[in-house]
Amino acid sequence: MVVVRLVNVTKIFKTGVVGVKDINLTVNHKEFMALLGPSGSGKSTTLYLIAGIYKPSSGKIFFDDRDVTNLPPKDRNIGLVFQNWALYPHMRVYDNIAFPLRIKKLPENEIRKKVLETAKMLRIDKFLNRYPWQLSGGQQQRVAIARALVKEPDVLLLDEPLSNLDAQLRISVRAELKRLQKRLGITTIYVTHDQAEALAMADRIAVINNGRIIQIGTPEQVYSKPATIFVGGFLGNPPMNFVEAEITEEKQGLYMLLSGQKLTVPKHYEPLVRKAGLRKVVVGFRPEDTAVIPECRETGECIKGRVYAVEPMGREYIVVVDLGGDLVKAIVPRSLVLIEDQEVCVCPSLEKLVLFDPKTEKSLETLYAEKT
Amino acid sequence: MMSAGLRDIELRSRRTELLLVATVLIFSIPLILGYGLLILSSFSKEMVTNLNPHDFIPTLRNWILFFEGRTAVFGGIRVNIWHIVLNTLIVALGVSFLVTLVGSMTGYAVSRLKFSGRKRFMALLMLLHAFPGSVMVVGIYFLYLMFLPSYQLVRFYSFFFVIVARASLEIPMATWLMKGFFDMIPWEVEWAALVDGASRFKVWRKVILPMVKPGVAAVMLFGFLAGWMDIIYVRTFLVDQTLATWIESNINAEYSYLPLVAAAGTFYLLPTIIFFLLAQRLIFTISATGVKG
Numbered sequence: 064m065v066v067v068r069l070v071n072v073t074k075i076f077k078t079g080v081v082g083v084k085d086i087n088l089t090v091n092h093k094e095f096m097a098l099l100g101p102s103g104s105g106k107s108t109t110l111y112l113i114a115g116i117y118k119p120s121s122g123k124i125f126f127d128d129r130d131v132t133n134l135p136p137k138d139r140n141i142g143l144v145f146q147n148w149a150l151y152p153h154m155r156v157y158d159n160i161a162f163p164l165r166i167k168k169l170p171e172n173e174i175r176k177k178v179l180e181t182a183k184m185l186r187i188d189k190f191l192n193r194y195p196w197q198l199s200g201g202q203q204q205r206v207a208i209a210r211a212l213v214k215e216p217d218v219l220l221l222d223e224p225l226s227n228l229d230a231q232l233r234i235s236v237r238a239e240l241k242r243l244q245k246r247l248g249i250t251t252i253y254v255t256h257d258q259a260e261a262l263a264m265a266d267r268i269a270v271i272n273n274g275r276i277i278q279i280g281t282p283e284q285v286y287s288k289p290a291t292i293f294v295g296g297f298l299g300n301p302p303m304n305f306v307e308a309e310i311t312e313e314k315q316g317l318y319m320l321l322s323g324q325k326l327t328v329p330k331h332y333e334p335l336v337r338k339a340g341l342r343k344v345v346v347g348f349r350p351e352d353t354a355v356i357p358e359c360r361e362t363g364e365c366i367k368g369r370v371y372a373v374e375p376m377g378r379e380y381i382v383v384v385d386l387g388g389d390l391v392k393a394i395v396p397r398s399l400v401l402i403e404d405q406e407v408c409v410c411p412s413l414e415k416l417v418l419f420d421p422k423t424e425k426s427l428e429t430l431y432a433e434k435t
Numbered sequence: 436m437m438s439a440g441l442r443d444i445e446l447r448s449r450r451t452e453l454l455l456v457a458t459v460l461i462f463s464i465p466l467i468l469g470y471g472l473l474i475l476s477s478f479s480k481e482m483v484t485n486l487n488p489h490d491f492i493p494t495l496r497n498w499i500l501f502f503e504g505r506t507a508v509f510g511g512i513r514v515n516i517w518h519i520v521l522n523t524l525i526v527a528l529g530v531s532f533l534v535t536l537v538g539s540m541t542g543y544a545v546s547r548l549k550f551s552g553r554k555r556f557m558a559l560l561m562l563l564h565a566f567p568g569s570v571m572v573v574g575i576y577f578l579y580l581m582f583l584p585s586y587q588l589v590r591f592y593s594f595f596f597v598i599v600a601r602a603s604l605e606i607p608m609a610t611w612l613m614k615g616f617f618d619m620i621p622w623e624v625e626w627a628a629l630v631d632g633a634s635r636f637k638v639w640r641k642v643i644l645p646m647v648k649p650g651v652a653a654v655m656l657f658g659f660l661a662g663w664m665d666i667i668y669v670r671t672f673l674v675d676q677t678l679a680t681w682i683e684s685n686i687n688a689e690y691s692y693l694p695l696v697a698a699a700g701t702f703y704l705l706p707t708i709i710f711f712l713l714a715q716r717l718i719f720t721i722s723a724t725g726v727k728g
């Protein structure tokens with residue numbers, strides 16, 4: 064029953080490096096929150112702050128209504144799986160998992176019961192007599208998770224636990240971990256730089272960059288309504304396309320000029336564009352929300368371009384289209400036959416495209432929300 | 436127990452390996468010969484150092500005389516050899532204890548705490564180690580005179596003087612060695628223990644100490660041997676004799692009987708040999724760090 068709350072948390076290291084700045088984050092009870100960001104963005108720092116390994120330079124951390132800002136790690140009842148697992152090399156797997164319980168001075172038979180139970184759950188009960196270095200990466204990672212879970216923590220913190228596994232194992236462990244979290248119902252914060260992992264596992268995602276949280280939302284929200292160009296470009300594979308466009312006003316309404324061609328400003332964006340008084344915008348659209356057709360009509364919904372390359376991906380093809388200098392990607396069915404340098408028409412779905420302010424790189428919705 | 440053996444990996448070809456072993460053997464011939472002849476002489480009536488096989492007349496008399504504390508075959512002074520061994524042990528164990536205690540604690544501090552002047556401190560330690568110990572005897576003597584009135588320079592205190600002086604010579608190297616071992620422990624392992632609920636002291640005792648065990652063992656051994664082998668400081672500060680000074684005084688004596696000295700010398704070598712065999716197992720144990728590459 065723990066809600067983790069970070070209020071204006073800032074960590075500046077002694078070297079002057081800013082680890083994280085003004086973090087505000089609430090993780091609800093039983094929630095699976097992914098902390099997603101590129102390398103060096105402050106993900107581990109955030110986790111260590113919650114664990115109490117680092118003390119914040121300013122700001123407060125709450126577990127429910129309890130202020131834990133100055134509580135040492137041992138009094139926080141946290142399970143932490145480190146980025147490098149940090150198993151105790153001189154202890155067998157059994158003793159590694161038993162360590163937190165032995166510190167609590169539980170009776171040995173109770174320890175035994177709990178260790179076996181946890182080990183069975185993570186399917187490492189066969190390795191209990193081995194040393195960590197006698198295990199594969201995937202097995203070591205399970206040991207680290209078992210050690211974090213065995214003490215029945217209030218909060219589970221996972222720092223890129225799957226980053227050292229091969230692609231296939233990662234995908235299977237990913238599903239396993241998600242089920243486990245739901246079954247145990249532990250408030251979980253999961254750090255990753257892999258957007259697919261975050262989208263696949265989390266209830267909500269917090270995107271972090273340069274030590275600041277940029278957007279918090281459900282995978283659906285973060286994916287389809289990115290708050291900034293960075294978020295749109297970080298999530299999705301291939302990521303969102305971005306093209307600069309000029310705004311022009313005509314009788315029928317607002318248009319965006321992309322390399323001289325007209326694209327209608329979606330109706331719901333018109334008031335925002337007018338309010339912001341923008342001359343230029345950045346149009347963002349996802350490759351899967353983009354149709355490519357061989358013939359163009361003059362409708363204000365499509366842009367002419369030239370096929371730059373075709374990448375067969377198995378299930379579908381990715382077409383790279385040159386829009387007067389801007390390369391954009393679109394996912395098309397295999398049935399569509401396209402050849403290089405062929406003239407095609409790119410039609411982004413008008414309901415799904417997102418407009419950004421080129422100066423602040425924020426989406427117009429975000430910009431508007433901030434202004435009011 | 437923790438040796439992630441390199442045996443499974445083919446590092447070099449058979450031929451290079453043979454060549455290496457041969458080279459090592461050639462260079463160790465003088466050493467092996469010297470020690471071999473010493474040991475052989477201790478079981479012989481005559482010294483066999485002339486490489487003359489007729490000199491070797493097997494006997495155990497040297498050893499019997501040695502344990503009786505005799506310094507010559509006929510006459511000579513009788514000493515209590517066990518008392519001398521005890522003195523040597525006190526010095527050696529004392530140095531070992533002090534070096535291990537101070538070395539491991541300073542090593543931890545230098546490795547883990549980022550205090551200002553840390554780099555300069557490390558360089559200073561190196562410099563201290565570079566000075567030959569014998570150069571400092573006079574200085575240390577005057578230092579002692581300054582801080583402790585001279586009438587206390589007797590018996591019991593003299594052990595204290597020897598041990599502190601000799602240990603302080605070994606501590607710089609021990610600190611460096613221990614720093615290396617502490618450096619190998621990732622911060623995350625320490626933090627993991629903290630998160631698991633351990634107090635600072637428990638982290639030290641249950642996680643850090645076991646991980647640097649080979650280092651502690653090495654420092655203990657080197658400290659012991661340094662105390663065991665020391666002669667200059669013992670002669671300067673100790674009222675009693677240790678094996679080193681006792682053997683030395685007997686080599687120069689008019690009545691000295693060399694095969695007996697050879698027996699004493701062989702006995703004196705024993706800990707070195709034993710520890711060397713032990714140390715090989717301890718020090719060359721590769722401890723995997725339990726952290727992914």
Ligand SMILES: Nc1ncnc2c1ncn2[C@@H]1O[C@H](COP(=O)(O)OP(=O)(O)OP(=O)(O)O)[C@@H](O)[C@H]1O
Nearest residue numbers: 076078080081082101102103104105106107108256
């Ligand atoms: N102990 C420290 N002292 C000084 N700077 C640090 C320290 N730890 C982290 N930093 C800096 O803080 C920033 C954030 O680091 P952090 O480890 O949180 O990144 P991360 O998001 O976890 O990256 P990665 O995905 O590579 O693990 C980085 O610029 C890093 O160099």
Ligand SMILES: [Mg+2]
Nearest residue numbers: 106107108146
């Ligand atoms: Mg990290």
